[in-house]
Amino acid sequence: MGQNEPLNLLMIDGEVETFFSCHRQQVTEGDTFLLSSVLFRNFAGVISDVLQGQPAAVIETEAALRNFYREVNGSDEIMDQPIPVSDFDFNYRQIIKGYDPGPDERGVVSYSWEVLALYGMIVTWLDPREVNGGQLIAKLWLGDADNNYFFKQRCRQFYSCPTVVSKRFTFVHDSPGILPLCWAELLNAINQKDKASICPFCHAVYHFPHTNHRKKTCGSPECKKAYLIRQHGGIDSYRAWEAKRRKDARDKKARPNDLTWRTSELMNE
Numbered sequence: 001m002g003q004n005e006p007l008n009l010l011m012i013d014g015e016v017e018t019f020f021s022c023h024r025q026q027v028t029e030g031d032t033f034l035l036s037s038v039l040f041r042n043f044a045g046v047i048s049d050v051l052q053g054q055p056a057a058v059i060e061t062e063a064a065l066r067n068f069y070r071e072v073n074g075s076d077e078i079m080d081q082p083i084p085v086s087d088f089d090f091n092y093r094q095i096i097k098g099y100d101p102g103p104d105e106r107g108v109v110s111y112s113w114e115v116l117a118l119y120g121m122i123v124t125w126l127d128p129r130e131v132n133g134g135q136l137i138a139k140l141w142l143g144d145a146d147n148n149y150f151f152k153q154r155c156r157q158f159y160s161c162p163t164v165v166s167k168r169f170t171f172v173h174d175s176p177g178i179l180p181l182c183w184a185e186l187l188n189a190i191n192q193k194d195k196a197s198i199c200p201f202c203h204a205v206y207h208f209p210h211t212n213h214r215k216k217t218c219g220s221p222e223c224k225k226a227y228l229i230r231q232h233g234g235i236d237s238y239r240a241w242e243a244k245r246r247k248d249a250r251d252k253k254a255r256p257n258d259l260t261w262r263t264s265e266l267m268n269e
């Protein structure tokens with residue numbers, strides 16, 4: 001990194017994350033995993049395809065990547081170099097048989113493996129269900145060897161400087177790129193022993209409350225509904241269940257008089 005190279009900054013203070021884009025000259029504040037959540041949201045199609053055993057096409061990956069940069073940096077320029085995967089014995093190639101992403105002169109496919117590796121590592125290391133359950137879900141598609149390949153490479157592309165915010169010790173991570181800062185989010189969460197996972201519907205990273213390690217979605221009304229629809233086996237069964245639930249609630253409301261009468265009758269017995 002050159003001395004005068006413009007740097008993007010990431011700082012995490014408890015559950016609040018602050019990101020500074022030097023291209024935009026703008027600060028964004030939000031929950032932790034701010035950047036990774038935007039990355040996964042833009043890669044939702046690519047991720048779903050791969051999880052269903054379909055190859056991630058070069059065109060689709062490049063569009064997802066450019067949308068990610070546009071959203072966080074105000075420019076769709078791909079500012080991070082791909083991590084070369086050619087001489088790496090890659091698990092994913094074995095998972096997806098007959099994988100053919102199309103011509104890829106710029107090494108774009110490497111980014112989709114990187115996004116999947118980050119996704120998988122968040123699930124593997126931070127999801128209490130995975131950690132307690134032997135990391136079964138992650139292993140289904142992630143494999144278990146050398147998943148930290150991208151992690152190690154990207155962690156060499158940012159610096160961490162100690163600082164104090166609100167009387168608390170933390171780090172500011174800086175990098176000329178942005179993908180390395182997504183990995184800095186993971187590094188921070190592992191250090192803090194965070195309990196987090198990724199919403200299967202909107203792909204945002206969400207945190208588990210201390211008392212509930214079974215949380216299945218990010219908790220937004222849309223994702224909760226999507227979860228219930230899936231649990232009921234489709235929209236029609238969901239609607240039938242919802243109608244019955246409402247009817248039962250109405251019946252219950254109509255019953256108190258009846259109950260009062262019955263109770264007084266019982267007491268007189």
Ligand SMILES: [Zn+2]
Nearest residue numbers: 199202218223
């Ligand atoms: Zn969600």
